[in-house]
Amino acid sequence: MNLLALADFNAVAVHGGFGPAARALDRPKATLSRRVAELEEELGVRLIERGARRLRLTEEGQVLHERTRGLMSEIQEAGEAVASRAPVPRGRLRISAPIVFSHVVLCKIAARFALAYPQVEVELVAEDRMADPAEDGFDVVVRINPPHDELLVGRRILSDQRWLVAAPGVPRPDNAIAQEARGVRSETDVDMPAAMTAASSSATPLPAVVLSAASAESLWTVKTDDDTVFAWAPKPVLRLSSLLMVREAVVAGNGASLLPKLLVEQDVTAGRLVRWGIATGAPVEIWALYSSRRLLSAKVRAFLNMLQDLPSQT
Structure with a gap:
């Protein structure tokens, strides 16, 4: 049996069609x-129903897929195990990362990595899914505050904060809740006080730019440089689908x-925006993760090592 054709057939089955498989590979x-047609001719059976809107495997195709996809994964892992012992990283490195992190930070790291390791073909996909x-065929996925997943392992590469910002000309409204929140000092006290919860309905509305997909928050709670906690009820004046667009709108006032x-x-720092405070709560953690089922290849190890020094590079 032609293993290349079998691998292509399994890829089409996994990705749900020839188009998605072609894009992934x-x-x-x-x-x-x-390749799939050649495999069908070699086996003498139809594996995929043509003409359907969505991919549908025949009974024979389903049996072949279930019996061979695990074997093909083992063959791929065996090859990666051998490649991981190579002294020089090589091959293709596919990375998936959130859009903002990709544009602001990771694109620079990817460019630096490509220069340092010319035998590695780097593909960075910026996406929030x-x-x-x-x-999906990624070697590394970058996630924000990822939940525990036994199938993924990796490293925390950076911590971040959420800042409440506005353009210099935007007035900061008075807020009665801020007076009741004064004196909150320790991190354990940063959670919203009962007084703030009770007063949320009377909080001064704050004209805000928000993500269109984000759920509405009753209050935005931030701590200023003098440890005063303020809370406002955001009133969306503009909903946008990307944080990059939200930033542009905030800079515009x-x-x-x-x-x-x-x-x-x-x-x-440049004065285009003014920071009103830092969001209370746990810090934002950014992790680089990879499949726990695969041995760490030389290219992934080299990329993770470069990410480990990220705070000093950006």
Whole structure:
């Protein structure tokens, strides 16, 4: 049996069609179709129903997929195990990371890595969805505050904060809740006091720019440099689908917003934005993760090592 054709057939089955598989593998769709047709001819059976809107395996195709996909994964892992012993990182390195982190931080690291390791082909995909390393073919996925997952291991590469910022000309409204919140000092006291909860309905509205997909928050609670805790009830004046667009709108004076420090720190330093406070609560943690089922290859190890020095590089 042609193992290359079998691998292409399993890829089409896993990704749910020739088009998605071609995009995931960066291979021509026609090549995948030809390989599957050759496999069908070799076996003398139809494996995939053509003409359907969605991919549908025949009974024979389903049996072949279930019996061989595990074997193909073991073959791939065996090859990666051998490659991991190579002294020089090589091959293709695919990375999935959140859009803001990719644009602000990771693109610089990827460019530096490509120069340091010319035998590695780097592909960085900026996306906010939760990509799966095994199913989507990524070597590394970067996630914000990831939940525990036994199938993924990795390293915390950075901590971040959420800053409440606005343009210099945007007035900061008075807020009665701030007076009741004064004196909150320790981190254990940073959680919203009962008085703030009770007064949330009477909080002064704060014109705000928010993510369109974000759930509405009853209050934005931030601590200022003098340890005073303020809380406002955000009133959305503009909803946008990307934090990059939210930043642009805030710089333009449309309202205040809670944004990652990584995204707006330079704006605050340059005077384009004013920081009103830092969001209370646990810090934001950024992790680089990879499949626990695969041995750590030389290219992934080298990339993680470069990320480990991230605070001093950015």
